[in-house]
Amino acid sequence: MIKLVLIRHGESTWNKENRFTGWTDVDLSEKGIAEAKQAGKILKSEGYTFDIAFTSVLKRAIKTLDLLLEEMDQLWIPVVKSWKLNERHYGALQGLNKAEMATKYGEEQVMIWRRSYDIPPPALTPDDERYPGSDPRYAALAPGDIPLFETLKDTVHRVMPYWETAITPLLKQGQKVVIAAHGNSLRALVKYLDHISDADIPGLNIPTGIPLVYELDDQLTPVKKYYLGDPEVVAQQLAAVVHQGKAK
Ligand code: 3PG
Known part of the structure; x- marks a missing residue:
């Protein structure tokens, strides 16, 4: 049985302020730091260990992974960072308050922006200061590959090839993998x-x-999946994510 652990970063400062974040590189909030440490404690108490970790190039995920591995006394394992695991690029919504947008444009529109599979958010223009075109962490990308926005479908198209080429071969070799990434x-x-x-x-x-x-069979087909931790906390956290798109 192959076990794979996924974790969304702990609460960020912009989750707290309820702003669309995307590729903006914001830090963890105090609560987010506590969440990451708690995740590490649970994993340790349940006897988990990892051989390798994957994360994005955004500090909220990197720091979550670091805090989690520190709790597990596993800071020594290899960590692979890739922009392919970044949050979906939220285009010109980045920085805007989700509840304010719901008041202005309606909750239904915000739901479409947040959760539709292939309807895009408003695009950035390359001259926008939020466009990461000159950010050194994306220097290896062709300019056309740096997004002005992404739908979830676009995100699938960058995450899944990375999963296939970088992660699944290791899982098939029996390596224990944790992925710290984004919603x-x-x-x-x-x-x-x-x-x-x-x-x-x-x-x-x-x-x-x-x-x-995720518990996966030899073909990496999921057999079982579950969150670790108090189901009430999981339910509360899920409700909080849904609530972010409500008008105040
Ligand atoms: C963001 O980028 O704003 C969040 O991390 C994910 O947001 P969502 O739940 O609104 O998609």
Whole structure:
């Protein structure tokens, strides 16, 4: 039985302020730090160990992984960082308050922006200061590959090839893998693992800072999946994610 652990970063400062974040590189909040440490404690108490970790190039995921591994006394394992695991790029919504947008444009529109599979958010322009075109961490990308926005479908198209080429060979060798990433890069992976249709994917939310365990067979087909930790906390965290798109 192969076990894979996925974790969305702990609460970020912009989760706290309820702002669309995407590729903006914001830090963890105090609560997010506590969530990451708690995730590490649970994993340790349940006897988990890892051989290798994957994360994005955004500090909220990197720091979550670090805090989690520190709790597990596993800071020594190899950590692979890739922009392919970044949050979905939220285009010109980045920085805007989700509840204010719901008041202005309606909750339904915000739901479409947040959860539709292939309807794009408003795009950035390359001259926008939020466009990461001159950010050194993306220097290896062709300019055309740096997004002005992404739909979840676009996110699937960058996450899944990375999953296939970088992660699945290690899982098949029996390596124990943890992936610390983001709400929508993980929704992309979960969509694939659980065969969730385009029509049903809007109903999937991922809470911050809670380890999600997949038990996979030799072909990497999921046999079982569960969150580690108090089911009430998981339910509360999921409700909080949904609530972010409500008008105040
Ligand atoms: C963001 O980028 O704003 C969040 O991390 C994910 O947001 P969402 O739940 O609104 O998609």
